Amino acid sequence: MKPVLEVKDLSVTFRTEDGKLSAVDRVSLEVGDGEVLAVVGESGCGKSVTAMSIAGLLPRTANVDGSVKLDGTELIGADKRTLRSIRGREVAYIFQEPMTSLNPVFTVGHQIGEVLRTHVGLSRQAARARSIELLKLVGIPSAERRVSDYPHQLSGGMRQRVMIAMAVACDPKVLIADEPTTALDVTIQAGILDVLRGLRERLGTSIVLITHDLGVVADLADRVAVMYAGRVVETAQVHELFANPQHPYTAGLLGASPAAGRHAETHRLNEIPGLVPLLSEQPDACTFADRCPRAVDFCTTSQPQLTTGQHQVACWNPVREPVEV
């Protein structure tokens, strides 16, 4: 199957006052048609930067290398006009903070309709009618009335639904959800996940789901990519990964507990002792070496590369024994 989204050797560095900061290092990801790829990893490991670089949304201080292909079209280095026509139409985003991601001075109907007017050329009335349909699609009650509400009149969960409605307005090929439930109450989260699941089933949208929450991963994802310090360290089908984590970091995240997969609904990522290092500090070592219980001499002098195949891992001394499920 040809992937809808193909990220290859994506590297991002930022020009900062303290010099160059490497945030993402040769990351490769693939998302198939209708597939949900979860990207997990500790805060600061480069998940959002990876996500933002897909549609060229990083600030000017970012330097992006590598390749991002959407249905075969190269996006890295594409001109602004092309990128604009893709954003919101073929690649759409949902962000973590529903409270601040909507503009406070426009109605939600206006903000959803804006996407349709920009990309599909709908009239105001048509855009409004379609906005109401979209609000219904994401499960907002009395959508006819809510369409004229301002964001401050809606709860966090409702706002996130509005964000989703806005994102799927043009039926995008890929939906990138960057921690869509992290800022919400646990009780609200389930509803948002239901909406995402429904979209995937009804519209067949491919989803890149960035999350901290292993419960969300188990619930929604087909495949998982685990990131650590700007690199993908392991990637596999979700069941394979939960059952047989090979990278010591992944094993640590899952708590190396045989039941982690099954009871993941209540689990967040395990805390692993130590700090996430900056990428630039260790060009020739495994970035996890300082915190790794399985580290061997080799790990501090040579950087492990991802293996190929269905279950890929970047480690000199991977966990081999399958964990009982």
Add this chain to the structure above:
Amino acid sequence: MKRYLLSRLWQSVVTLILATIVVFAGVRALPGDPALALAGEDRDPESLRAIREQYGLDDSLLVQFWQFVSHAARGDLGRSIRTGEPVGSMIAGALPVTIELSILAILVASVIGVGAGVVAAVRRGRPAEWAANALALLGLSVPNFWLGLMAILYLSVALGLFPASGFVPFFSNPIDNLHHLVLPALILGTGLAAVIMRQTRSSMLDALSADYIRTAEAKGLSPRAVIGKHALRNSLIVVVTIVGLQLGALISGAVVTERIFALPGFGKLTVDAVFQRDYPVIQAVVLVTATAYIVINLLVDLLYSVIDPRIRVRGDA
């Protein structure tokens, strides 16, 4: 919203009453005797007393105050001690000049200020921002009267681009009227333009780093829509407030500007009246100014709620 407006209206009435008292007392606390000013060379006690009686100056302050308030309430602001003209018609003649000048100044200042502020924010750290900042600094630090004199000297006298002074009513010749007012409005508006520019720049910078701007970009909107609509609309909330706060400075600036360009406006009327201790005129002038100030602030408040739905519509989430 309705309740808020009512309470604002009530506040305005109280403010106006207080302003009336302060004005009345303040005018009489000024050194100098209007009867003496009026009598001129003729200083004999008899004629002084006649003058005092004619203008009610020998009544007790309380009686004078009541006279003033009860007449003013009926729209009768009395007659000028100096010219004998009804104060009402003097004000009716002068007010349009000042209102037009102020509106033009606000328009000019808003266009220049908002435009330069947006450019400075978007072109942050580039020559365009430095230029805008330098202009703002100039606008704030160069006094109006100097700027006015320079403008007259170079643009009017040397180049003959604009008339140096005088006024033509709008309805008798709109083009000529604007031709006379462009320069004064520009001069009067410089300070305000600088303030607006700085405010726009900083609130645009805030807005541009907001999450909803990232959303707007992720939707594939053009830079024009992202900056000119999503960011600017939010920035204007702060800008409108600042403009409201600056109106006092604008009104006093109008006095100076009118004098430089010899415009027969409110400023000129005020200055003349103060020099001649023309009590009825001073009182009326200050009263009208206070009223205008209150009305303008109410309007600013309304505008504020038009721009910001969080004020207009209560949240029920």
